[in-house]
Amino acid sequence: MTTTPWPYPSQTDRTHRLSADVVVLGGGIAGCMAAIAAARKGQSVILVDKGAVKRSGAGGSGCDHWESAATNPCSRVTPEELTQAMLDDNDGYNNAISHYIECREGWDRLLDIEEMGGKIRDDQDEFSGAAFRDEESKLLFAYDYRNRFTLRIWGTTFKPAMLNECRRLGVTIVERVMVTSLLTEGGQCGARCIGATGLHTRTGAFYVFTGKAIVMALSRPARIWLFSSAHPGLCEFRPLSCIGDGHAMGWRAGAEFTMMEKSVRAQFSSAGRSFPPYSTGNNHNTWYAATLIDATGREIPYADRDGNLLSRVEERYLPAKGQHYFLKGGSIEQAKYEFEGPETLPYEQLNAQGYRLPFYADLSTLPELERKAIWGFMVGQEGKTQVPVYQHFTRAGFDPTRHVLQCYGVGWTSAEFLPQERQLFGLPGGFMNDWNLMTNLPGLFVCGDALFASNCYGHAAATGSYAGRKAAAYAQSASLLSADEAQVCQERARVYAPLTADPQNGVSWKELNEAIAKAMQNYCGEIKRDELLQSGVELLSRYEREVVPEAYAANPHELTRLLEVFDILTVAQLILQSCLKRRETCPKLEFYRTDAPCGAPAPFIVIRNDNGVVRTRTVPLDYAGDLRDNYEKHNADYLSELEEKRRGTKA
């Protein structure tokens, strides 16, 4: 067998040092918006991403709907009502601060993105007269057509627009560099965050970034329980490169996390199990509210939340009798605000009623504009579906007026998973934040999917921008500190060690990921108890002691993949520790103990690493206080700028 030589020059002997007022880690939706906000405040900004910013991250390839634009001119729901619904839906286990920011500022960010060149209106009048269109503003809405707080948008245009804006503002963009660790004042765990280190994924060069303020926007963990060495890029919902590096480096540096004990039975994985998310017919998110039929062509009726069958298509988009509004497309686990469509009925019930698998989405019977809104618009704009689904299927002759598409699994779920096959999905745990979106590490701000109980594009854009302006304010009165050289040297040694391991006996990134996933399925599955969790802790620490030092990488690409798996190992350990600390069963966190009963609603458990010792504290679920009051107290400057802008627009 011949091996192709590595095509890039090796620069593992080089260290690049860069400094700025604000350093943003991760150039996804949240990171780009943070960089833009900080640069607009006159700060020098560095934006670092593992990929190419134009299309990197979960939102890089597109998105078809923007949730929680509660302040758009057509909305009939207030930010307070919408945030409260998200809290109620999760019995308080949600991030009230970040979701209030999302509801309060989401529409402002859409207007920003429009100014940057993103498309948010039907200005070509393609959907004139549609029930989901506001004729005056030309905005298009999704799901709840009466209350109009979720917009259909041309998400594929957003990321390139953000990149152009970063360039226009003079942001220094560093691409194809994996951030590997956080730097702290004096190299101390738990001290002020003053920078980060990185590895070039092609040349292997080392990077040291220092800043007065640092923004964490590295998304969330994945591949903890689910791994397929045959389809590594498809075994989770989010992109291959977003696997929780940020959480791992935050844990090592002493940052606080919460809700990390929450995991859900896997829903969105496709590796060899089902079609990729949103690819083919179902009736969730992108495909809402497609007509579903069974194998015999019999239509599966829609029902409202009270179980009343809906006979007309128009009714699928309206709240039930007596219901103010409904959430669709975001909070989907154990939801109280959902339409209960056929997808929520167990297969046994449908089978008993005579429905036969497989099911199909049948767009042919939908009104023309509803069909066009799904096939072409939403399937054309959603992350991952534009090229592989819309373009390929169209080229292959798929005609939505005549053909049907087979659903994956029963209804919208991807496939049936085992209870121990879990995922951090929906509103998983993450970094703990205060009203400035700052962590417990002074100078470290956090946004987007890195936050605890985070979700969605609008949330990422709104919290990104918010964290960027708070980081800019912090940087204005903070000093730029030099990196602690001992900390830099230690990280350098850790990062490069796998290049010198024994290639004959060294373990590869795929083997290690497979082993971690199996360990987590065995010892941290759906049912928890202390002995089981302790076995997991012991096994993973053995991997750390015995396997990690032998792991081998042949080039910077393999090294990147391996460092990611080291981070997966760290996050798995953080999850086990968080599970050990929650002493009662808590259904809303999908956390079930056989050695402890269901308790009264318990507070958040906040956990951190203090030089190898795990420390916890509890925080009340309502720690955000009065949302409107606190938001306005912390954002007087933003509100007056907004007011000025509005007056300027009117004048």
Ligand SMILES: Cc1cc2nc3c(=O)[nH]c(=O)nc-3n(C[C@H](O)[C@H](O)[C@H](O)COP(=O)(O)OP(=O)(O)OC[C@H]3O[C@@H](n4cnc5c(N)ncnc54)[C@H](O)[C@@H]3O)c2cc1C
């Ligand atoms: C298939 C799919 C469809 C979706 N559709 C919608 C939708 O229609 N509407 C909606 O509201 N939401 C949708 N979402 C969710 C939404 O895209 C995310 O919530 C949002 O992108 C989160 O933004 P973020 O900036 O936190 O993370 P991301 O956008 O994922 O950005 C994270 C960035 O960090 C970079 N990164 C990661 N690790 C490192 C590292 N170690 N060093 C350097 N860089 C690193 C990544 O390259 C990436 O650019 C969808 C998600 C997926 C996967």
